[in-house]
Amino acid sequence: MIEITDVVKAYPLGEGEVVAADRLSLSIGAGEFVAVVGRSGSGKTTLLNLLAGIDRPSAGTVRVSGTDLGALSESALAEWRGRNVGLVFQFFQLLPTLTVAENVMLPMDFAAAIPAVRRRDRALELLDRVGIGDQAGKLPSTLSGGQQQRAAIARALANDPPLLLADEPTGNLDSHTAGAVLDVFAGLNAEGRTIVVVSHERDIRSVVDREIVLVDGRVVADEGVTA
Template sequence: MNIASNNEAVLAVRSATKVYATAGGDFPALREVDLRVAPGEFVTIVGRSGSGKTTLLNLLAGIDRPTSGEVWVGGTGVHALPERRLAAWRGRTVGLVFQFFQLLPTLTVAENVMLPMDFCDTVPARQRRSTAMHLLDQVGIAEQAEKLPAALSGGQQQRAAIARALANDPPVILADEPTGNLDSTTAAAVLDLFTGLARAGKAVVMVTHERDLSGYADRQVTLADGRIDTDLAVPA
């Protein structure tokens, strides 16, 4: 197990609480959560529906802000980042992977991968296509580059989404139920990709309902009622 210390953590959540106002009153989705993830760690977040998993992921991505507490990513206090800077920061720092892929249906696979480069202007224009092709080759679907997403299988679309998440070489990969719509064989291949990304030095945090991830993740964090219930090493 490689539990991050204060100094080496690329992700650090400190006493984070998130309260949502609802018709029935205030609902605390997260309560005083502390979490640290180091570069090279693959951490899964599990728990029942409503336990706070996606809320925590959204705080790490800067999609939502804590009601109280702090969220630090790569030395940046995301909780205090002005709204006008969040999108650009996210594009350079965090790669997001979703259960339903969220590929743009009218763009080819290669164009989908190039999109974050276009948005953040991190890669020279003349190099974007070759960079996209390299990433698609890394995830094993370079031959699908000129197809529209609808022509790909679910597993191929998820691989394309992972390539897109890597477009700007972010230090952090956040994934929300990325294997939820995949068969077991394809899901295992996607988990292998995440394991490889962690071994390459990226911090990978994945929300999942899968509880047996031996051989893939380094740690499993269990949430219950908005609190961290356990934070344990995953057996090799």
């Protein structure tokens, strides 16, 4: 599903630049559950942003499901992202003035991949799926951190994307809640969805198939994980 070839990503810094991805190459197959780990500044979030088409490489190619993301215009890239990628962040990023169900419906409204008459029902189905269907009509501020992250996962699944990307999805949660959220990701992967998670969570190895270690924008280890 994912093919990254000799990717360089450099950001300007003062009179020079910082290289966040340094001739990075890797492949991820459809249906894999992959953890990307490394110290702060190793390039983990940059890698996710490249996979999501949020950042463009300075050099090299990023292909997802056969699509060369660098060849797409900004508008085409936004449309592609809305239909193909679900994003989950550490701090949830739910809109505070919308109910939980309305937050989940929002990506459907933008991508128009789901018929309008189906959107609310789909939102409720997804909230049930992640275990918080009874919170659908509430505002995000009334939910616990774990419930908000489950809502964010439901939102990421709104348009049924084949690829789910998560940047430190358990970093703002206690260990018990983090484990429950990782179990949600494991269940989604068991259904065949491809998942790439950036995480410092030590228990991540218990649920993923593979762990990729980055140092200074390069892959220094890439190995299968046996639970």
